[in-house]
Amino acid sequence: MAQVPPLPIGGATGGLPGAGPGQLSVETTVDQERAIAQPGVKADELAGAPELGFWKLAVIRFLHHRVATGALLILGVIVVAAVVVPIITGNLYSIQDYRHPYKAPFQSFQHLLGTDELGQDELARLLRGARVSLMVGILAVVGYLIIGGGLGALAGYYGGWLDNALMRFTDIIISMPFLLVVIAVTAATGGVRLSTVIIVIAATGWFEIGRLMRAQFLVLREQEFVQAARALGASNTRIILRHILPNALAPIIVSATLGVSGIILLEAALGFLGYSIPPPEPSWGNMLQNFEEYLLSDHTYLVIFPATALVITALAINLVGDGIRDALDPRQR
Amino acid sequence: MSKQKQKAHPTVVNGALLKVQDLVKFFPIKGGLLQTTVANVKAVDGVSFEIKKGETLGLIGESGSGKSTVARTILRLIPPTSGEAWLEGRSIFKAKKKELHEIRREVQIIFQDPYGSLNPRMSVGEIVGEGLLVHGIGSAHERDKIVSELLEVVGLRGQYRGRFPHEFSGGQRQRIGIARALALRPKLIIADEPVSALDVSIQSQILNLLEDLQNEFDLTYLFVAHNMAVVEQVSDRIAVMYLGKIVELAPAEQLLRGPRHPYTKALISVIPIPDPTLRRDQTVLSGEMPSPTNPPSGCHFRTRCPIATDYCAEVEPALREVSKGQFAACHYA
Amino acid sequence: MSDLLRIEDLHTQFHVHGGTVKAVDGVNLTIPARATVGLVGESGSGKSITALSIMRLLEKNGRITQGHVWFHDRDLIGLPDEEMQDIRGNDISMIFQEPMTALNPVFTVGDQIAEAVRLHQKVDHQAGLNRAIEMLRLVGISDPKRRAGQYPHELSGGMRQRVMIAMALSTSPELLIADEPTTALDVTIQAQILKLMRNLKGEFGSAILLITHDLGVVAEMCDSVAVMYAGRIVEQATTEELFASPKHPYTQGLLASIPRLGKKQERLHVITGSVPNPLAVPPGCAFRPRCPIKAPRSDRDIPPLTANGSAEHLVACWQYE
Incomplete structure (x- = not known):
């Protein structure tokens, strides 16, 4: 729902000389053609709309989005479980129960999701692994947003030589072979560490958001509402934060949420290659390390559980992202 | 329009509100590997005029x-290449950041596009009140009150503060844009094609509103448009621009009745008039406006001019007074 | 009538x-x-x-x-x-307000007019193209032969509308x-x-x-x-x-x-x-x-x-x- 018919205008006058209510209250719409393409609700339905700030309205719109709200709930449960449960269970994830390797799931409460080849509890490892996966995913995307968002915004807003320099820099980053960088940095810093993984992913993967941000800023800075704000005397900071950014966010959010799930999968791939967090610390990635073995064995659950967790989390994040994007659009009521 | 203007002779300008002198704006075209300037788009090529307080100057x-470009350069929304502009004797182009901030309280702009000129993610109250906020005028509560009053002044309901631009029709949005321009109580309003995106019946409403506001708030207008009938309706004097230069400048009635520049003559002769009984001799100019990157030598208009001579290619005609108060840039005017 | x-x-x-x-x-x-x-x-x-x-x-x-x-x-x-x-x-032919969107940006205007002719008349491409050049001349485009070989973006708005009219009237x-x-x-x-x-x-x-x-x-x-x-x-x-x-x-x-x-x-x-x-x-x-x-x-x-x-x-x- 995008276009709402014009509001009925009453006889509001400002007490102007020679301007009766009839003359000032006249209105006809120029967007009838659009209204035909996409008409909206009746204006009267909006008459009682309370006066709320943009962000409050955005929250309300988000909560009206059932799928997104559901996804957010699921995501919340996963995050809370990943944060809280390992604290309670301590080092359960790394206790090797030699008597019960490959214990099938749903057989006992002691190992609800069974155990792996070392007899480590699968549920405890899944939750502990969620920490790693979510942390890598979220922190690296925050890195994307800071580096890519920041540089893209600067390049797009100020243009000129700064734009040129930043774009050439982006070209260099894009042309760097990711795996070689990971291997080189790992070797140089003396071994696999989670912080290294996050930093390398963030430092090499921000360009997509950077380019998106730049493109958005390039278009938006020429918009007349931005010119109007400048004419009013608004500062660059205000123009960027209040006028350009809120209008630039939609594709950035989609890209960022896709980024989180992409990075979780990337970490899984790195784990699979042995370049992410080493055992006994679990991540969804290294839990999937031996997936082709498990897939052909009787222990498919050892693939299914982390894979399912991965898919559900990625999906939830993407749905939340879609919800945020829609919520930021005031045309979505 | 207002009484005081009708008394004053429109071209004898002492203590002009706005004075523009030799304004030049070139947009460089970058090319090559090093992004050097390969050519210039000579958008404005030496424009001078004055606007007296309370007057409306039409720029067509x-x-x-x-x-x-003239309109936006005066506001310093785009930096001028050279030239000077003064608002009540204060230099606009040389103004430092703080002085510019003050000048922007006194000069405001209304845009053409009722869709692009309002930030879709800000409520009407935030849009109209932004100038007050940026200049630190009043408390939040006082600003709300002022905004409501402004909305009533332009013929909208004060309660519409909390709504978003998409809920309004084109004409209503244009009123919101006008309210925004009025908020800082400016002395000069630059109206850049304020009615050309509107339907005929809305056009007359907005033009009437602009006249009412001029009387009510002692406004001076620079009214930029391409429609001669609209410009004539609102203007005291009219300046005609062609390819970066003013070719003729005269009191509105004088210009319409006795245009002296061949371009003005042709322009007026081809405007469709809603009167089928009227049979006019039209001067349909051949060809199109040359590229501002490479304007013709001498007189810019000579390539389409019905009376051009070799002399026109050699010597550029200056804007000179051809009869009392009427200026034309033509050797044969 | x-x-x-x-x-x-x-x-x-x-x-x-x-x-x-x-x-x-x-x-x-x-x-x-x-x-x-x-x-x-x-x-x-x-x-x-x-x-x-x-x-x-x-x-x-x-x-x-x-x-x-x-x-x-x-x-x-x-x-x-x-x-x-x-x-x-x-x-029945139709011309629109914005000639840029009504013309295909990847074909020359000559080819587009020729195609419009050939849709309705059994002529070969060369005959269609000749007709196109003839039409461009009729709508007041100077040097129609050269213009026929140009793409829509190379023409001004007025010129494009002339091309649209040429295309519409070509049949x-x-x-x-x-x-x-x-x-x-x-x-x-x-x-x-x-x-x-x-x-x-x-x-x-x-x-x-x-x-x-x-x-x-x-x-x-x-x-x-x-x-x-x-x-x-x-x-x-x-x-x-x-x-x-x-x-x-x-x-x-x-x-x-x-x-x-x-x-x-x-x-x-x-x-x-x-x-x-x-x-x-x-x-x-x-x-x-x-x-x-x-x-x-x-x-x-x-x-x-x-x-x-x-x-x-x-x-x-x-x-x-």
Whole structure:
């Protein structure tokens, strides 16, 4: 729902000389053609709309989005479980129960999701692994947003030589072979560490958001509402934060949420290659390390559980992202 | 329009509110590997005029004539290449950041596009109140009150503060844009094609509103448009632009009755008039406006001029007074 | 003059989120052969949808629900798609407001005109191209051979509109539908295009349905004119008659509200009220809420378009009953 018919205008006058209510209250719409393409609700339905700030309205719109709200709930449960449960269970994830390797799931409460080849509890490892996966995913995307968002915004807003320099820099980053960088940095810093993984992913993967941000800023800075704000005397900071950014966010959010799930999968791939967090610390990635073995064995659950967790989390994040994007659009009521 | 203007002779300008002198704006075209300037788009090529307090100066021209660039350069929304502009004797182009901030309280702009000129993610109250906020005028509560009053002044309901632009029709949005321009109580309003995106019946409403506001708030207008009938309706004097230059400048009635520049003559002769009984001799100009990157030598208009001579190619005609108060840039005017 | 196109009680509806929009709601209009008929209205009046309905080029959510469009003796509404395609661009051509979007950016304009010719005439590409160059010369493009080899983006707006006209006329259509052909152009270029259309009309003998919001253009170009409001024609007359003595309150208001060149008004006339929500058009006369007269019956019954004064002046208003 995008276009709402014009509001009925009453006889509001400002007490102007020679301007009766009839003359000032006249209105006809120029967007009838659009209204035909996409008409909206009746204006009267909006008459009682309370006066709320943009962000409050955005929250309300988000909560009206059932799928997104559901996804957010699921995501919340996963995050809370990943944060809280390992604290309670301590080092359960790394206790090797030699008597019960490959214990099938749903057989006992002691190992609800069974155990792996070392007899480590699968549920405890899944939750502990969620920490790693979510942390890598979220922190690296925050890195994307800071580096890519920041540089893209600067390049797009100020243009000129700064734009040129930043774009050439982006070209260099894009042309760097990711795996070689990971291997080189790992070797140089003396071994696999989670912080290294996050930093390398963030430092090499921000360009997509950077380019998106730049493109958005390039278009938006020429918009007349931005010119109007400048004419009013608004500062660059205000123009960027209040006028350009809120209008630039939609594709950035989609890209960022896709980024989180992409990075979780990337970490899984790195784990699979042995370049992410080493055992006994679990991540969804290294839990999937031996997936082709498990897939052909009787222990498919050892693939299914982390894979399912991965898919559900990625999906939830993407749905939340879609919800945020829609919520930021005031045309979505 | 207002009484005081009708008394004053429109071209004898002492203590002009706005004075523009030799304004030049070139947009460089970058090319090559090093992004050097390979050519210039000579959008505005030496424009001078004055606007007296309370007066409306119409600035008319076809697309590419540079009229909008003049408007935006005066506001320093785009930096001028050279020239000078003074608001009540204060230099606009030399103004430091703080002085510019003050000048922007006194000069405001209304845009053409009722869709692009309002930030879709800000409520009407935030849009209209932004100038007050930026200049630190009043408390939040006082600002709300002022905004409501402004909305009533332009013929909208004060309660519409909390709504978003998409809920309004084109004409209503244009009123919101006008309220925003009024908020800081400016002395000069630059109206850049304020009615050309509107339907005929809305056009007359907005034009009437602009006249009412001029009387009510002692406003001075620079009214930029391409429609001669509209410009004539609101203007005391009219300046005609062609390819970056003013070719004729005269009191409105004088210009319409006795145009002296061949371009003005042709322009007036081809405007469709809603009267089928009227049979006029039309001067349909051949060809199109040359590229402002490479304007013709001598007189810019000579390539389409019905009376051009070799002399026109050699010597550029100056804007000179051809009869009392009427200026034309033609050797044969 | 015989009738070339006769629209009878045409209804076109759009199914949209929130209901059904009656974009065209019972339009009757006759276009005599070789005549230029103006169709005037503001945004959303249904004038463009009427044109698209004649061409049967409606968007997916639009449907002609009722009525006939007689072209000679054939009803275009019931025609199989293939036969309609044969008429489109051949017997009836259309030009649009924005020529850039109507031209394909990856083909030269010469090739595009040649293809348009070859769609309807069995000629080889070279013959089509020759025709294209001939047409470009006719629409006043200098050095047509070179221009034929250029791409749309290499041409100016006025030039592109000339190309569109060349393409539309390349098959010598009997009817040319021009939807706001000069709205996107500058005044001096508009004058060129209007002059061109007048000249070509003499040469090709096509009838023109000129859709515009500009009453000045109508006065200059049209033999007769129909005024649309909220999906219906509210007044129709010869151009001179309509401008000299408009009878419908909407037409009167419209004519009074435009600024006139050389006749500065103290205050412009204004039409009060607001255009009805297309999803909730009031019963009776759709103009009633804005009408200064509000004739009796207009709150209940839709006024029919009936002859008033002369057989050629039709008005849909109860005040003349």
